[in-house]
Amino acid sequence: MRTLRLLGMGWYFQFKMISRSAFEGVGQVIWPLFFATVAFFVFRAGDSPRTLLYASLGAAVMGMWSATSTTAGAAMQRERWFGTLELLVATPPHFSLILLPVTLGMATIGLYCMAATLLWGRFLFGIHVSIVHPLLFGLSILGTVISFGALGFLFAVCFVRFRAAWALGNLFEYPVWLIGGFLVPLALFPDWVHPISWALAPTWGMNAIRESALGGSPLDDLALCLGLGVAYVALGVLVTERVLRAARVRGALSLT
Amino acid sequence: MTVAARIFFVGGVTSFRALFYWLTPWIYVPSLLVGPIFQILLFAYIGRSAHLRSDEFYVIGNAIQYAAIPCLFAMSQMIGGERYQGTLSAILVSPAGRIPLFFGRSMPVVVNGAFVAAVALALGCLILDVRLPLSSIAPIALVVLIAAFSCTGLGLINAAISLRLRENAVLTNVIFGFLLIFTGANVPLDSLPGWMSTSAQGMPFTHAIVAARRLADGASLGAVGGLVGAEVLVGLAYGLCGYALLRWFEAQGRRYATLERA
Numbered sequence: 001m002r003t004l005r006l007l008g009m010g011w012y013f014q015f016k017m018i019s020r021s022a023f024e025g026v027g028q029v030i031w032p033l034f035f036a037t038v039a040f041f042v043f044r045a046g047d048s049p050r051t052l053l054y055a056s057l058g059a060a061v062m063g064m065w066s067a068t069s070t071t072a073g074a075a076m077q078r079e080r081w082f083g084t085l086e087l088l089v090a091t092p093p094h095f096s097l098i099l100l101p102v103t104l105g106m107a108t109i110g111l112y113c114m115a116a117t118l119l120w121g122r123f124l125f126g127i128h129v130s131i132v133h134p135l136l137f138g139l140s141i142l143g144t145v146i147s148f149g150a151l152g153f154l155f156a157v158c159f160v161r162f163r164a165a166w167a168l169g170n171l172f173e174y175p176v177w178l179i180g181g182f183l184v185p186l187a188l189f190p191d192w193v194h195p196i197s198w199a200l201a202p203t204w205g206m207n208a209i210r211e212s213a214l215g216g217s218p219l220d221d222l223a224l225c226l227g228l229g230v231a232y233v234a235l236g237v238l239v240t241e242r243v244l245r246a247a248r249v250r251g252a253l254s255l256t
Numbered sequence: 257m258t259v260a261a262r263i264f265f266v267g268g269v270t271s272f273r274a275l276f277y278w279l280t281p282w283i284y285v286p287s288l289l290v291g292p293i294f295q296i297l298l299f300a301y302i303g304r305s306a307h308l309r310s311d312e313f314y315v316i317g318n319a320i321q322y323a324a325i326p327c328l329f330a331m332s333q334m335i336g337g338e339r340y341q342g343t344l345s346a347i348l349v350s351p352a353g354r355i356p357l358f359f360g361r362s363m364p365v366v367v368n369g370a371f372v373a374a375v376a377l378a379l380g381c382l383i384l385d386v387r388l389p390l391s392s393i394a395p396i397a398l399v400v401l402i403a404a405f406s407c408t409g410l411g412l413i414n415a416a417i418s419l420r421l422r423e424n425a426v427l428t429n430v431i432f433g434f435l436l437i438f439t440g441a442n443v444p445l446d447s448l449p450g451w452m453s454t455s456a457q458g459m460p461f462t463h464a465i466v467a468a469r470r471l472a473d474g475a476s477l478g479a480v481g482g483l484v485g486a487e488v489l490v491g492l493a494y495g496l497c498g499y500a501l502l503r504w505f506e507a508q509g510r511r512y513a514t515l516e517r518a
Binding site: 026027034038041043164170174175 | 278282283286290291294295297298299302303305306307308423425426430434436437442443444448
């Protein structure tokens with residue numbers, strides 16, 4: 001119960017902080033709209049059988065990933081800049097329980113991006129999003145946010161030794177957009193790309209959202225998305241242990 | 257004259273090295289060399305998925321348009337970085353001529369922007385197996401350099417706004433986004449609404465991208481001379497506007513003591 005309370009309060013405060021940041025709050029919501037606009041124009045001008053609704057849902061999830069990837073990479077570094085990293089590491093709860101709500105908060109900002117992109121498509125491009133399974137659609141979004149937060153958590157702990165962690169976070173924005181199947185079907189990619197896509201929770205989250213919106217069966221995709229999210233968290237906890245131990249041994253926690 | 261030349265060349269290079277912190281390989285390589293490759297791949301595959309244009313269209317468009325990142329961010333660092341370091345007032349109180357001061361800082365940015373675009377173009381062609389005629393390489397390199405010059409002109413305006421705006425990174429991303437949509441890098445200009453394709457004529461990259469595509473299709477440099485000239489004019493216009501804005505905001509900053517406050 002105490003753990004859940006810690007996660008909940010941590011998420012709430014982090015979400016409030018990020019929402020008030022011009023770069024992470026406003027900027028991250030606007031940024032994917034430009035890419036969504038290009039995608040809408042390209043799909044409208046082309047003669048693909050894929051519809052603008054397909055592009056709209058994909059572009060909306062692109063925004064969710066964008067909100068996570070660019071900021072999660074530097075999540076621990078941000079605490080270092082604030083001067084709060086040592087204090088947080090020294091608190092009794094495991095550091096993972098403190099860092100995970102940070103990246104979950106970032107992923108939650110993605111909901112703004114998603115709503116903004118869908119509304120953008122609706123009012124500027126006339127794309128009507130009709131949801132066949134609203135409940136499953138809501139669950140798919142929730143599962144996707146959680147798995148994005150989990151992947152962001154893994155990024156945050158893996159990149160902590162890099163001074164320019166934010167640049168690495170930025171680097172992963174386009175590749176996941178590309179091979180996550182957001183706007184491009186995986187069938188168009190070479191075979192060697194497919195296993196990489198399957199190892200990414202965003203791929204399954206995107207599938208679940210699309211299936212629930214268009215009338216398919218999203219449960220398998222959602223289960224895989226959440227399963228991968230749990231795996232990311234487990235791996236992230238192990239990496240956190242290792243990173244913190246190394247930092248303590250070397251006295252390098254506050255150094256970059 | 258010697259002093260002005262020293263401020264222009266030495267001051268420009270020193271400022272670029274000191275303030276454009278992306279120069280460290282840990283940032284430069286992922287952001288400026290790898291980043292554009294994935295942008296090219298993303299839009300090339302979206303184009304394949306939508307059955308719109310060839311890979312060549314997206315490789316050239318996105319490689320040139322990506323020069324906006326180094327050009328816009330470096331120019332905003334020219335002001336934002338000085339403020340962050342606490343040296344902005346010292347720079348602006350100095351009697352140094354403003355033309356060599358500001359334009360000198362633009363030159364390394366132009367060179368770097370052209371380098372980033374050229375590398376993206378070369379790697380994009382290699383990865384997607386796009387073949388450009390050998391005779392088009394040198395003219396395209398010239399067009400890429402002019403595109404970077406043109407965008408750096410817009411970057412000067414961005415730098416001037418940095419004297420008034422704290423969150424310049426957001427503004428820079430917004431400008432990048434507009435360039436992505438309007439300049440025909442990914443959407444053919446004739447597929448955009450009329451007002452958008454008309455507005456694009458006054459933006460950096462629009463003419464350069466068309467010129468580079470025509471060169472890649474075998475046109476001679478002379479045949480795209482009008483487009484290249486238009487791109488130069490756009491860059492000059494933005495550069496002059498940016499310089500005027502810088503001087504105006506500098507005067508305002510002195511009058512209201514707001515240089516360090518934005």
